[in-house]
Amino acid sequence: MTIPILDLKAQYRKIQGEVRTAIDEILESQQFILGPVVEKFEAEVASYLKAGTAVGVASGTDALLLSLMALGIGPGDAVLVPPFTFFASVSCITRLGATPIFIDIDPENFLIDYRAAESFLGERARPHPGGHGLMDPKSQCRIKAILPVHLFGQNCSMAALIALAQKHNLYIVEDVAQAFGARAEIAPGNSKPAGTLGDLGCFSFFPTKNLGGLGDGGMVVTGRTDLAEAVRRLRVHGADHKYHHLEVGLNSRLDALQAAVLRVKLRYIDQWCEERIERSRRYQSLFLATGLVGRQILSLPDPGDGQSHVFNQYVIRASRRDELRAYLSGQGIMTGVYYPVPLHLQPCFAFLGHRQGDFPHAERAAAEVLALPMFPELTREQQEIVVQSIQDFYRP
Numbered sequence: 001m002t003i004p005i006l007d008l009k010a011q012y013r014k015i016q017g018e019v020r021t022a023i024d025e026i027l028e029s030q031q032f033i034l035g036p037v038v039e040k041f042e043a044e045v046a047s048y049l050k051a052g053t054a055v056g057v058a059s060g061t062d063a064l065l066l067s068l069m070a071l072g073i074g075p076g077d078a079v080l081v082p083p084f085t086f087f088a089s090v091s092c093i094t095r096l097g098a099t100p101i102f103i104d105i106d107p108e109n110f111l112i113d114y115r116a117a118e119s120f121l122g123e124r125a126r127p128h129p130g131g132h133g134l135m136d137p138k139s140q141c142r143i144k145a146i147l148p149v150h151l152f153g154q155n156c157s158m159a160a161l162i163a164l165a166q167k168h169n170l171y172i173v174e175d176v177a178q179a180f181g182a183r184a185e186i187a188p189g190n191s192k193p194a195g196t197l198g199d200l201g202c203f204s205f206f207p208t209k210n211l212g213g214l215g216d217g218g219m220v221v222t223g224r225t226d227l228a229e230a231v232r233r234l235r236v237h238g239a240d241h242k243y244h245h246l247e248v249g250l251n252s253r254l255d256a257l258q259a260a261v262l263r264v265k266l267r268y269i270d271q272w273c274e275e276r277i278e279r280s281r282r283y284q285s286l287f288l289a290t291g292l293v294g295r296q297i298l299s300l301p302d303p304g305d306g307q308s309h310v311f312n313q314y315v316i317r318a319s320r321r322d323e324l325r326a327y328l329s330g331q332g333i334m335t336g337v338y339y340p341v342p343l344h345l346q347p348c349f350a351f352l353g354h355r356q357g358d359f360p361h362a363e364r365a366a367a368e369v370l371a372l373p374m375f376p377e378l379t380r381e382q383q384e385i386v387v388q389s390i391q392d393f394y395r396p
């Protein structure tokens with residue numbers, strides 16, 4: 001039996017009728033770019049997230065880029081970001097001529113370590129000579145924003161990051177590409193949807209995400225009408241009305257076909273997140289029974305409370321990771337490594353002058369992480385096979 005890391009066909013089989021009807025409606029209308037179906041989807045996402053405004057764009061990458069553009073971030077500015085994330089969380093910064101300041105991750109959860117951010121801002125950053133705010137002593141750039149990434153579906157410590165941003169007058173741009181449906185606790189018993197706590201939240205509808213389309217798609221959500229207007233303008237070449245360009249933007253619109261399918265899938269998102277959470281609990285109890293956990297062999301993700309982690313990926317740390325991965329592949333079990341090279345060591349960011357050893361937690365994570373099969377339709381039997389095979393590998 002082959003166990004895929006994600007089984008989109010199983011999901012499609014369940015909603016095939018609804019998806020086809022939605023696509024047919026678009027084909028009948030022949031309205032493919034933006035238009036009423038995209039507007040409906042934007043309104044539904046805004047209402048689901050209880051966010052002010054949602055703006056559909058062409059991808060999660062563009063959601064990040066357009067958000068930073070809307071904030072006016074560019075050359076001479078710096079943004080705090082973790083080095084252990086998908087490439088786009090950082091490329092959106094350098095694409096605009098701004099400078100990423102890497103903040104190492106918390107080894108417990110792979111997320112930006114707010115204590116490391118706090119000590120950077122409190123101890124290493126300097127007052128900007130132009131007044132108002134802080135400067136990165138290395139690049140001499142003005143520190144403008146924090147870009148936390150809710151990696152694998154798990155919320156960052158937003159209350160602490162918001163307090164830091166307020167103290168140092170920084171924007172927060174949330175990378176929520178992997179965490180649609182997650183909730184962040186801001187005070188005991190009080191949580192809000194991930195992506196609605198910062199100035200802007202950036203979602204991806206790449207097919208493998210919890211809410212995934214039939215291709216690329218993304219969304220920016222914000223409670224600020226000025227930023228929503230800026231993103232709306234920037235996604236259509238910076239035009240406030242047709243052929244009148246206030247600034248140079250992008251061509252980055254959500255297709256009506258994507259919106260139509262995503263409207264169907266949005267109706268299932270809570271159920272799918274719940275099913276992912278339930279499967280994470282099942283992995284947890286199966287793994288604990290193996291006796292491999294916590295003995296420098298395996299460590300498991302924190303299951304979180306409520307919807308604080310919606311398990312877009314179920315990522316463990318494993319000793320002899322690459323050998324284990326090859327063994328599982330031989331057993332027909334597909335796994336993933338997100339991400340094998342931390343971003344401060346990527347050739348294209350060599351100009352930032354970082355070296356091996358600069359961000360040890362990110363580097364260790366890159367060597368140890370393994371994403372196991374995780375999707376709402378994953379069966380108990382499949383999970384038992386995954387865990388049994390891992391046990392067989394370590395105790396032949």
Ligand SMILES: Cc1ncc(COP(=O)(O)O)c(C=O)c1O
Binds near residue numbers: 088089
């Ligand atoms: C953390 C993170 N940020 C940004 C992106 C970019 O999204 P997209 O692939 O839709 O451009 C992704 C998705 O691949 C992601 O996982």
